[in-house]
Every structure is written in C-alpha cells, then in structure tokens.
Amino acid sequence: MKINKKILHAIVYTYVLLCCLTGCKNAEIEQDVVLRNGKIELGFSTKTGGFKTFKNINNSFSFLEANPSKKSLWKINFLKPSGIGSIEMTNASNFQYLKEDNNTLTLVWSNFNVLENKDFKVVAKIKLKEDKPLSDWNIAVEGIDDEKISSVVFPIISGIKDLGNENLAVPYWLGEKMKDPRRHLSKIEGKEKKYQWQYPGRMSLQCIALYNDSEKFGLYTACNDSLAYRKDFSYEIDSLNYLTYKISNYPAINLKSHTYSPKYNAVIGTFEGDWISAAQQYRAWGTKQKWANESRLKKGLTPKSLEQTALWEWNRGKSNNVLKPAKDLKQKLKLPVNVFWHWWHGCSYDDGFPEYFPPREGKSSFINAVKSSQEDNIKSIVYMNQMQWGTDTESWKKENASVYAVKDINGNLNTHTYNVFTGKSLTTMCMATQFWKDKYTALSNEAVNTYHTNGVYMDQACFSFLCYDKNHNHPQGGGNYWLKNFAKLTEQIRSTFPKNKDVFLAGEGVSEAWLPYLDAFLTLQVSMERYAGDNGWEPIPFFQAVYHQYAISYGNYSSLIVPPYDELWPKKYAPKEPLALLDEKYSKQFLMEQARSFVWGLQPTISNYQSFLSSKRKKEIDYLLNLARVRNNGLEYLLYGKFLRSPKISIPKETIEMSRLSIYAGKTGNTVTAFQKKADLLYSGTWKSNDNKLGIALASISDSPLPVNMNFNSKDYGMALSGGVSIIDTQGKKSITTYSNGEIQINLTLKPRQVCIIEIKNNIENEK
Structure with a gap:
C-alpha cells in the first residue's frame, strides 16, 4: 500500500x-524547547533539560557557547557518613518537561540510580517576565526524607561566552569592578579558578553585572530573596575560557522535611548599559523591600548628631591619642567631629576579646576623658567585635563559651588567627544563642551606661554564618536565623540605652539586610589600594547607587603616618619610630581616597590623625577640611540624595605613587609596599535631592587648574526646561549661570585641589 x-x-x-x-x-x-517574550530567548534540551541557548533578541547576541547542554543545570551535595556526595542531572535516568505557556517551563528529573530513595525528584521552573529581559528560576528537591542535603547549587549557567571588552561588577560591600575578569581568573593558582561572594555578608546586595563596556550590554544575574537566606554567588572559568555562574543555596538539615525549595527565585536576564544601569535595575526591586522601608535613616531613627557628623577621626589607643587630636580637628574644622575609637579596651586587640573592661588607661581616666570631649560636643563610639571570642582568654574556659560557638558541618569551631604578632586565635560565636546575645548586650550596656560612650562599633556586623550545632536554638545549617537574631540583639542592646542621649550602633561593611538595625556603616573600598594593592579590582559605589538615601556610610583607611602598633602586643615587633610620617610622594593617594569618599556620599574619615599633621602635611589636611566643609553645605545631596549617573566629563589621568600597608605596623621592618597606578585627577558624583534639585559633586586632586565642561539635557535628569545653576563651596552657595530649552551647559575651571558641588535647580515657575 x-x-x-x-x-x-x-x-x-x-x-x-x-x-x-x-x-x-x-x-x-x-x-529545543524555547521560551520567548520579545526581549530574551531561552532554549533547553528536550532530552536532558540542559540549558542550550540564551539570546538577547534586541541585539541577537548569544550568551552561551554552541553546545553547553551536557553541563548540568544544578548540583545537589549530600552529607554522608563518608563525607560529601553529590548528584547532577546526568545521574537521572528519567527526564520530562512541560511548557505551560510561552513564558513558563517546568523541568523534572527523577529515577536516580545512585540513590536508594526512589521518590527523589528534582523540579526546576523557569518563567520569563512579561515585557522585560528577565527570567525567574526556582528549584524544588522532593522526596528528601532521611537525606541530609548540605547545599543545592542552582542555577548553574555554564558556557558563558566572552562578551568583549568585558567588565565584572560586584557589590562586594561598597562595590568593586574588574576589567577582563577571565584573564584574572585564569591567573588564580590551583584547580578551582573562582570568585565567590557570600550573602548576606560581604555581598551587600543580590546582583552581579557582567557586561561589554563599549557596546553597553550585559548579563544580569540576581536574586529576589527578601528574607536574606544564606547563599553564595560565584563566577568561575574553565579550560576553554568560558565562565560559569552559580548560586549555592543552603537548606536547613531537617530529616522530617519532604521537600526543599528556596523561598526566592534566581533572576537571570540581560540589560543595556553598564554597572550603573544594572544597579538602577536592581534598585527598582530592592528599594521596595522591607529593609528599605524600615531603614533607620529613612524612618528618622538615627540620632541627628550622627547625621550632622562632618568628619570622623579613626584613632587607636588611650584617650590622649584619640580624644585630644579629635578636639584639635574640631577646632580647625568648626563643625561636628565624631570619634571611631579602637584599642581603648583592656585586652590585646584581635585576641583578647571580649575581655574589654576595664579600659587600658583605667576606669576614672577613661570616663573623665569621654565626658570632657562630650562637653566639646565630640561623640565617641568604641570598638567591640560582635561575634568573636579569644580562645586563650580566661573567660573562654570559665564561661564555657565553646558550647555557644558556631560549629561547621563536621562539628568543628570556626577559629581563625587574625593577630600575627601573638599567634592567638579568635572563634566565632553563634548569633542565635541567647547566651551570646546576653553577653554582648551586657558589654554594650557597660560601654554606654558605665563608661558614658555614645555607642558601639560592632565589628564584623554585616557577616553571617552557617551553624550546624543541633543544640542551638536555630535550624541546622541554612536559613536566615543569623539576621533575625542580629535584629533581636540590636533591639536588646537599644533597650539598655538612655532615652535622653544620642547613642548609636555602627557596624563593619554595609548590607541591604542590615539597614533596619544599624545607624552607620563602615565602608572602606575608597581605600582599596591601601589594603589590597593593585589586584585588578577597582572600587565603585555600587551600594550607593542602590541604597544611598537609606544608609549613613563612613570610613577611610587614608592616613598620613605609619599605622600604629598595639602597646599590648609583643614588644619585639614594635616599630622603632611609632607614628612616623609616610613619604610625601603618597600625597595624591590620600587625596584620591578622600575625593572618592566625598563624591560617593560617605561621611569623611581620617585615620591616625595627629595635630602635627596640620603643619607637616598642610596641603592634605587643608584638602580634607575643605572637603568636609563643602559636604556640610550639601547634605541634601551627599547625605540624603539619590544616586544618578554623572554627565560626561573629560577626566585627565596621572600615574601616581601608591602605598599598600597594613592598618597596623607590619611584623617585618618594611611595612610599605610601593607601586604606581594611573588615577583620575577629577572625581564626580551626581545626586537628586528630595525636592528635585540636582547636585553634581566635583573633587579635583590635580596640582594644576582643571577645565570642567558638561553639556546635557535636563530631561535626562527629570528637570524642567529652564532653571538656574549655582556652585556650592566652602563659602556657601552662589549663582553662576542659567539654562533654557532643556540644554544645560556648564563650563568652569577648578582651582588646584578644588572641591565643590554644582547645583541645578528648576525655575520656580516651572516647579509650580
């Protein structure tokens, strides 16, 4: 037939x-089974579920290598008696999928021969967003009864092609950017060539941008976790120069649970622009979350004296070396100066915690010095690490502290030796134990109510840990209990504070998840070269671009003298000439750090200030004081303003001398590593005030006059078609020009090392 x-x-x-x-x-x-929404296209293998195609429809760019489908989309790690075991999608002998609609796909893997549990199943769901180049990814691991899962790695986006002129931007606390990340990754020694960031922790928000800096498009990878569950983000490189992006999710080990599925989605997509564009895209989501709505600054809970701080002095030691120099600074500046005080405590730094009391100079001397400085309107916060306990201290044994310390998956303590001089270690305490919350609350209470300080700097605050101690009052392993208990800790501490006194809590790092709990955040990337050298990363104000108006940030390692040495450390390592002047050739590094701080909206800070610097390093100190005065005249921008992209400006560069040195005196005789690096001679940051004015902060570090020419359209900044332009400097504000027809032209010449803010304001008629 x-x-x-x-x-x-x-x-x-x-x-x-x-x-x-x-x-x-x-x-x-x-x-392939394909999802399209008019913006992006995702394709998956119908045989394995492998991720095969990822295209931006607008520019037809394909982000993946030709055939990545054999690489697993996920990996599940188990805790076994013999150690960690794992499975991937290739271990499944059965795969099915269901395309629910043009935007939604469900992938199902089952029948894993390597597992005795035949009900074990992995389900992934991918859903494109309507009219956006973004997709949500979620995973569910079913039938996990009696299985101890240590981590679920999903999504794994393998075979990411070189985008060309590639940059990687990461919110590592304040933010960092790297040119040509593949080259830097390939130089990492060892088998695993990877960058990994912990959230919540040093990764301050959940977004990473990999982009082509000339064509202005990129890969947007994020997460929409509004509850701050513990996870790791990473990029790694393979032998073919392809990148792989991963999120490692950490379930709680619960043998009674049948299913694990994160209470959030991974977000994968594309974007047009650079890291600022990615930050603005994330900002649209992040500023709608609970942490933004309940940030202490936004709710008006931060003390006004903190908001009015014009300059921080970060000194160490007894009051004569801390409070007296601060008084000298305040007399010169004639604006509020606050003190960020290390090494006040009776124990050796980085090994004797938490045996802080009594202070090393004695109780009476300390209290009298603090009260005297407060009469001069100088407020002090004192250093107390909020999670470390020295294992060589008497209290460690006497109070049986190890019972309440963090335990890893194998039951070991998280112990680390920070102090290279004594070799003694610190161990991380578990935030979820009431014992530790009570212990730290008692210490904070004593610092504020007995010793009359204005608050506590909680070192290592914006960190989180996985703890597997089954005797602690939290889920074993993953979860968001660390942040929840930090919230309880700060509430407990504040309940002890006097109501009629400005008292505040500051913490190390900055993070979206901590916005409701801390008053100020120490951010140090402005001094990145000083502590990291020239390591390929450049600091950027990533966090500021998203959350500036929700958080007070401060901090700077910028110093003009050799770092100090704790008098309680071994004498044999003490420097022969304490607090010696750094070579004047590093002057521009100091100016650069301060300029970044100013234009990125941080409260200015100087480390290790001594009164003799006003004459020995007059140029640098004058720059700092002028910068603080200008900032004080523009708080509506540099404290409360919303970050915007700066107009295009021609910025000259110069090769300058840089110093890399420890924040303490080094253990060997030579503490300074010198190198050269090209640096901008002009720094800018643009901010929108709450009443719709524009402030463009400018800071020159040039020894010569610098011409500044800006031409841009008012509509790009939501401004009216006509208005006025003023300059804010140390003397106040004065009008310099007007604009009309939406065309804003600013032409001026900055004096050597001039700092100012260009203010653009709509006409009153237009505002009506």
Whole structure:
C-alpha cells in the first residue's frame, strides 16, 4: 500500500512534536524547547533539560557557547557518613518537561540510580517576565526524607561566552569592578579558578553585572530573596575560557522535611548599559523591600548628631591619642567631629576579646576623658567585635563559651588567627544563642551606661554564618536565623540605652539586610589600594547607587603616618619610630581616597590623625577640611540624595605613587609596599535631592587648574526646561549661570585641589 508523501511528513512531524511535548527519550530528532517574550530567548534540551541557548533578541547576541547542554543545570551535595556526595542531572535516568505557556517551563528529573530513595525528584521552573529581559528560576528537591542535603547549587549557567571588552561588577560591600575578569581568573593558582561572594555578608546586595563596556550590554544575574537566606554567588572559568555562574543555596538539615525549595527565585536576564544601569535595575526591586522601608535613616531613627557628623577621626589607643587630636580637628574644622575609637579596651586587640573592661588607661581616666570631649560636643563610639571570642582568654574556659560557638558541618569551631604578632586565635560565636546575645548586650550596656560612650562599633556586623550545632536554638545549617537574631540583639542592646542621649550602633561593611538595625556603616573600598594593592579590582559605589538615601556610610583607611602598633602586643615587633610620617610622594593617594569618599556620599574619615599633621602635611589636611566643609553645605545631596549617573566629563589621568600597608605596623621592618597606578585627577558624583534639585559633586586632586565642561539635557535628569545653576563651596552657595530649552551647559575651571558641588535647580515657575 502506498502512502502519500505529504501524509507521511505530517505523521513524522506530529510524532516529533509529541515527543517534544512529552519529553519522550526515544525521539531520534531532538528539538529545543524555547521560551520567548520579545526581549530574551531561552532554549533547553528536550532530552536532558540542559540549558542550550540564551539570546538577547534586541541585539541577537548569544550568551552561551554552541553546545553547553551536557553541563548540568544544578548540583545537589549530600552529607554522608563518608563525607560529601553529590548528584547532577546526568545521574537521572528519567527526564520530562512541560511548557505551560510561552513564558513558563517546568523541568523534572527523577529515577536516580545512585540513590536508594526512589521518590527523589528534582523540579526546576523557569518563567520569563512579561515585557522585560528577565527570567525567574526556582528549584524544588522532593522526596528528601532521611537525606541530609548540605547545599543545592542552582542555577548553574555554564558556557558563558566572552562578551568583549568585558567588565565584572560586584557589590562586594561598597562595590568593586574588574576589567577582563577571565584573564584574572585564569591567573588564580590551583584547580578551582573562582570568585565567590557570600550573602548576606560581604555581598551587600543580590546582583552581579557582567557586561561589554563599549557596546553597553550585559548579563544580569540576581536574586529576589527578601528574607536574606544564606547563599553564595560565584563566577568561575574553565579550560576553554568560558565562565560559569552559580548560586549555592543552603537548606536547613531537617530529616522530617519532604521537600526543599528556596523561598526566592534566581533572576537571570540581560540589560543595556553598564554597572550603573544594572544597579538602577536592581534598585527598582530592592528599594521596595522591607529593609528599605524600615531603614533607620529613612524612618528618622538615627540620632541627628550622627547625621550632622562632618568628619570622623579613626584613632587607636588611650584617650590622649584619640580624644585630644579629635578636639584639635574640631577646632580647625568648626563643625561636628565624631570619634571611631579602637584599642581603648583592656585586652590585646584581635585576641583578647571580649575581655574589654576595664579600659587600658583605667576606669576614672577613661570616663573623665569621654565626658570632657562630650562637653566639646565630640561623640565617641568604641570598638567591640560582635561575634568573636579569644580562645586563650580566661573567660573562654570559665564561661564555657565553646558550647555557644558556631560549629561547621563536621562539628568543628570556626577559629581563625587574625593577630600575627601573638599567634592567638579568635572563634566565632553563634548569633542565635541567647547566651551570646546576653553577653554582648551586657558589654554594650557597660560601654554606654558605665563608661558614658555614645555607642558601639560592632565589628564584623554585616557577616553571617552557617551553624550546624543541633543544640542551638536555630535550624541546622541554612536559613536566615543569623539576621533575625542580629535584629533581636540590636533591639536588646537599644533597650539598655538612655532615652535622653544620642547613642548609636555602627557596624563593619554595609548590607541591604542590615539597614533596619544599624545607624552607620563602615565602608572602606575608597581605600582599596591601601589594603589590597593593585589586584585588578577597582572600587565603585555600587551600594550607593542602590541604597544611598537609606544608609549613613563612613570610613577611610587614608592616613598620613605609619599605622600604629598595639602597646599590648609583643614588644619585639614594635616599630622603632611609632607614628612616623609616610613619604610625601603618597600625597595624591590620600587625596584620591578622600575625593572618592566625598563624591560617593560617605561621611569623611581620617585615620591616625595627629595635630602635627596640620603643619607637616598642610596641603592634605587643608584638602580634607575643605572637603568636609563643602559636604556640610550639601547634605541634601551627599547625605540624603539619590544616586544618578554623572554627565560626561573629560577626566585627565596621572600615574601616581601608591602605598599598600597594613592598618597596623607590619611584623617585618618594611611595612610599605610601593607601586604606581594611573588615577583620575577629577572625581564626580551626581545626586537628586528630595525636592528635585540636582547636585553634581566635583573633587579635583590635580596640582594644576582643571577645565570642567558638561553639556546635557535636563530631561535626562527629570528637570524642567529652564532653571538656574549655582556652585556650592566652602563659602556657601552662589549663582553662576542659567539654562533654557532643556540644554544645560556648564563650563568652569577648578582651582588646584578644588572641591565643590554644582547645583541645578528648576525655575520656580516651572516647579509650580
């Protein structure tokens, strides 16, 4: 019997189509199942579920190598008696999928021969967002009864092609950017060539941007976790120079649970622009979350004296070396100066915690010095690490502290030796134990109510840990209990504070999740070269671009003298010339750090200030004081303003001398590592005030006059078609020009090392 060719073709086509729809493994012709929303296209293998295609429809760029489908989309790690075991999608002997609609796809892997549990199943769901180049990814691991899962790695986006002129921007606390990340990754020694960031922790928000800096498009990878569950983000490189992006999710080990599925989605997509564009895209989501709505600054809970701080002095030691120099600074500045005080405590730094009391200079001397400085309106916060306990201290043994310390998955303590001089270690305490919350609250209470300080700097505050101690009052392993208990800790501490006194809590780092709990955040990337050298990363104000108006940030390692040495450390390592002047050739590094701080909206800070610097390093100190005065005249921008992209400005560069040195005196005689680096001579930051004015902060570090020419359209900044332009400097504000027809032209010449804010204001008629 003869069959018509058209009918035969129709039968074959129908058979293939049915195979694709049902996930049939016997289809000889494999077709990808594809999701499209007019912005991006995602394609998956109908045989394995492998991620095969990822395209930006607008520019037709394909982000993945030609055939990445054999690489697993996920990996599950188990805790076994013999150690960690793992499975990937290739271990499944059955795969099915369901395309629910044009935007939604469900992938199911089951029948894992390597597992005794036959009910074990992995389900991934990918859903494109309507009219946006973004997709949500979620995973569910079912049938996990009696299985101890240590981590679920999902999504794994393998085979990411080189985008060209590539930059990687990461919110590592304030933010960092790297040019040509593949080259830097390939230089990492060892088998695993990877960058990894912990959230919540040093990764201050959940967004990473990999982009082409000339074509202005990129890969947007994020997460929409509004509850701050513990996870790790990473990029790594393979032998073919392809990148792989991963999120490692950490379930709580609960043998009574049948299913694990994160209470959030991974977000994968594309964007147009650079890291600022990615930050603005994330800002649209992040500023709607609870942490933004309940930030202490936004709710008006931060003390006004903190908001009015014009300059921080970060000194160490007894009051004569801290409070007296602060008084000298305040007399010169004639604006509020606050003190960030290390090494006041009776124990050796970085090994004797938490045996802080009594202060090393004695109780009476300390209290009298603090009260005297407060009469001069100088407020002090004192250093107390909020999670470390020295294992060589008497209290460690006497109070049985190890019972309340963090335990890893193998039951070991998280112990680390920070102090290279004594070799004594610190161990991380578990935030979820009431014992530790009570202990730290008692210490904070004593600092404020007995010793009359204005608050506590909680070192290592914006960190989180996984703890597997089953005797602690929290889920074993993953979860968001660390942040919840930090919230309880700060509430407990504040309940002890006097109501009629400005008292505040500051913490190390900055993070969206901590916005409701801390008053100020120490951010140090402005001094990145000083502590990290020239390591390929450049500091950027990533966090500021998202959350500036929700958080007070401060901090700077910028110093003009050799770092100090704790008098309680071994004498043999003490420097022969304490607090010696750094070579004047590093002057521009100091100016650069302060300029970054100013234009990025941080409260200015100087480390290790001594009164003799006003004459020995007059140029640098004058720069700092002028910068603080200008900032004080523009708080509506540099404290309360919303970050915007700066107009294009021609910025000259210069190769300058840089110093890398420890924040303490080094253990060997030579503490300074010198190198050269090209640096901008002009820094800018643009801010929108709450009443719709524009402030463009400018800071020159040039020894010569610098011409500044800006031409841009008012509509790009939501401004009216006409208005006025003023300059804010140390003397106040004065009008310099006007604009009309939406065309803003600013032409001026900055004096050597001039700092100012260009203010653009709509006409009153337009505002009406």
